[in-house]
Amino acid sequence: GAGVSQSPRYKVTKRGQDVALRCDPISGHVSLYWYRQALGQGPEFLTYFNYEAQQDKSGLPNDRFSAERPEGSISTLTIQRTEQRDSAMYRCASSSQVAGGEYEQYFGPGTRLTVT
Amino acid sequence: QQPVQSPQAVILREGEDAVINCSSSKALYSVHWYRQKHGEAPVFLMILLKGGEQKGHEKISASFNEKKQQSSLYLTASQLSYSGTYFCGTVSGGSNYKLTFGKGTLLTVNP
Numbered sequence: 385g386a387g388v389s390q391s392p393r394y395k396v397t398k399r400g401q402d403v404a405l406r407c408d409p410i411s412g413h414v415s416l417y418w419y420r421q422a423l424g425q426g427p428e429f430l431t432y433f434n435y436e437a438q439q440d441k442s443g444l445p446n447d448r449f450s451a452e453r454p455e456g457s458i459s460t461l462t463i464q465r466t467e468q469r470d471s472a473m474y475r476c477a478s479s480s481q482v483a484g485g486e487y488e489q490y491f492g493p494g495t496r497l498t499v500t
Numbered sequence: 501q502q503p504v505q506s507p508q509a510v511i512l513r514e515g516e517d518a519v520i521n522c523s524s525s526k527a528l529y530s531v532h533w534y535r536q537k538h539g540e541a542p543v544f545l546m547i548l549l550k551g552g553e554q555k556g557h558e559k560i561s562a563s564f565n566e567k568k569q570q571s572s573l574y575l576t577a578s579q580l581s582y583s584g585t586y587f588c589g590t591v592s593g594g595s596n597y598k599l600t601f602g603k604g605t606l607l608t609v610n611p
Contacts, residue, residue, distance in 0.1 A: 388541075415597065417597070417599075424603075424604070425601075425603055425604070426502075426587045426589070426601025426602055426603055426604050427542065427587075427589075427599075427601050428601070429598055429599060429600065432597055432598065439597075440595065440597070440598060442598075475541065475542075487547070487597075488544040488547070489532070489544065489599070490544070491534075491541035491542045491543070492541060493540075493541055494541065
């Protein structure tokens with residue numbers, strides 16, 4: 385079956401512009417995660433959804449970052465008034481119900497964001 | 501707090517063994533291991549829950565010492581396909597979903 389998909393795969397934007405990054409999880413996966421991955425580093429947790437509920441947004445760097453998953457499937461990560469320091473790979477992951485801690489997260493191909 | 505992985509990088513010849521370590525300063529609920537090849541997404545390898553269990557996946561296995569807050573990934577008889585960056589992700593008390601990843605160990609297997 386289809387894996388996690390993200391769009392766009394590459395996004396170049398000018399400083400100050402808003403960007404919206406989309407994630408389409410694996411069908412049936414109720415848990416969805418957003419990460420940011422800098423070059424040569426591991427993924428850094430941003431936020432977590434269980435169905436449509438955003439249960440943890442502790443990793444969002446500041447209030448310019450927001451995420452939603454209104455129907456419990458597709459999610460959008462929005463960055464307002466982008467800054468050069470926002471340049472990174474943004475990855476989405478999904479998993480089946482998180483129960484007992486034994487779950488696999490399936491990562492998407494990521495969106496490479498470059499802010500000029 | 502981010503777990504610490506060691507070594508940072510290792511180079512092997514095909515058929516050799518390697519051990520990658522992951523340690524945390526916090527009590528751990530579980531440890532997840534992923535492999536990421538250059539330009540690709542991280543791919544799940546295995547999860548270890550607290551209880552000191554060991555798991556295997558083909559010639560790749562791992563252990564989890566809850567008391568020492570450490571996990572080790574063992575790669576035996578390495579193959580060229582094992583090359584990539586290995587990340588451990590840890591889950592600490594308070595949530596069972598929030599993974600904190602280490603900086604990774606770059607493994608290169610040469611013919």
